[in-house]
Each structure stands twice: as structure tokens, then as C-alpha cells.
Amino acid sequence: MIYLAQHEGEGPQPLKNIAELGMPDQYLEQLLGNLRRAGLVTTVRGAQGGYQLSRSADEITARHIIEAMEGPLNLSECVGEAGHTCPRGGQCTARGVWAYLTDEINGLLDGITLSNMLKNDIKGDM
């Protein structure tokens, strides 16, 4: 995604270009499939085709990317959507902790956009 952001406006980037820095292209292709299905990248098939961001780099957050790749942050079964399958019927003491952490981390991820990454202005960057 950083690569695509860096080449924003240059038209579709073929897989092979993106894979340059040492990752198997057939695997990358699979990963890009997730990003496409999540609506973060659009593709052009056929010759001269490739991948590009579906919207501006400052409208794509780390959370968008992570959720596209791995689904919603799930620190514990306890806290997930419906029917959290906690063996203790859903009221174990740890649950509040997981819920809190999930919220906070999602908040952090919401606060990071692709543009931030490019400009290296992540809040608190070291």
C-alpha cells in the first residue's frame, strides 16, 4: 500500500513492480486480492493493467488496511461481534481488558493514514 501511495497518479502498477523488494509475486497477488475485495485498491486487467489506490492516500488508514487483510482486530473471542464464545458465559473478569485494548488500538490505527506514513509524521514517531 505504501508503494501504491508513492506511485499515486501514475496509473496502474503491475504486480511485478510492487513485488520488487523481495516478496513472491504470486503471494502478493493473493494479498492484493484482499485489498481489492475490501475496496482499498482498484485494478485494471489485461496488458498495461495493474493496481492502484481506490481513493486518496489520506483517506486510507492503517485500520482499513489491517481489517482488509486480517478482519476486525480480535484480541480475544470474548469481545468480538455477536455470540462471543466465552466459556464463562460472557462475564469473565478479563473481558473488560480485552474490550478496552481493542478500542484503544483501533483508535490508534484510525489515526494513521497512508499519507502520514509517507510523510513520516506519525504522532510520536521515533
Place this chain on the structure above:
Amino acid sequence: MIYLAQHEGEGPQPLKNIAELGMPDQYLEQLLGNLRRAGLVTTVRGAQGGYQLSRSADEITARHIIEAMEGPLNLSECVGEAGHTCPRGGQCTARGVWAYLTDEINGLLDGITLSNMLKNDIKGDM
């Protein structure tokens, strides 16, 4: 650890008690080994033996526990200790993000103690 905190001051708790709520005791034993080696619990061997917190529940944080179990938080090889094995020589654009997140999450974990968990007064609890 929550169980042990709940039984603070009641002397060593044998494995079997702790395992009550549906987790295989031989596995739990293994996990408690990590906590012991990390200095979070002390043990008494032999009859009437068992496990107990090595210090007060408000001096044990979520971070202590997680690091005891899984080692230091490692969101990406990029950011770890020495010789981060980033294929891009250690200066990829994503690195700042990982470093930032690692710091922030460690901060969150530092802010949660076992006492907090018992009292359910996690900041921002839902």
C-alpha cells in the same frame, strides 16, 4: 493470574483449583512455568503446595504478564531490539508505524494492573 489475585493471601493455590474453569491442567502447568520464571508467581512444591502471586496485585501489569508469556511485544521484526532483520536495511517507510504502535500499546499495557482488572476500573472500560 486473575484467579491468583482473587485468592491473594490465602496461601498457595494448587494447579487443580486454578484449572477448574475448563482448561487442561497439564497445559496450565506449562503456562504457570513461564509466569514463575518471569518472577510473577512463586510456588511451593509438595503436598499443600501451589502457586501464588509473588507481589501485590497492583504491582503486576498486563504488560508484565504478556511479556512473561510471549516475550516483548513484537509487531514487526523491523522494530525489535538489536539487528532488526528488515530486508530493506532498516529504513523502510513502515518502520515508524510499527515503532509508534509498539510504544503506544506497551503504554496501554503498563497502565493496567491486576487490581484494576479485579475492580473492573480499566480506564475507558465498557
Place this chain on the structure above:
DNA sequence: CGAAATCCGATAAGATTAGTCGGAATTGGA
């Protein structure tokens, strides 16, 4: 039509996490 690409489902390989096994060592109490 042919080459450059993405798309797709299935499968394999590797790594991590979860769990099992068998027994050794320690300790309190009868």
C-alpha cells in the same frame, strides 16, 4: 491473435500455539 496482466480455487509447506505424556523431584503428614 498474442502477450501482458489480473483473477481464482486448491493445495502444500512452515511456523506458531495448544495440548499430551511420562516421569523426576519435593514436601507435609500419618
Place this chain on the structure above:
DNA sequence: TCCAATTCCGACTAATCTTATCGGATTTCG
């Protein structure tokens, strides 16, 4: 002193998740 309760330990197995590979089908430009 012996027995039962209990932790300790290393090795192994099983399950799950991540990473990667394979073989082709489809689309599109020139």
C-alpha cells in the same frame, strides 16, 4: 519412614494460522 499431593521438566503430538506455490482461466491492449 513411607505415602500422597504437588510442582517441575523435556520431549513429543496435534491443531491452527500464516506464508507460499501451482495450474490454469479470464481480460485487455496493440
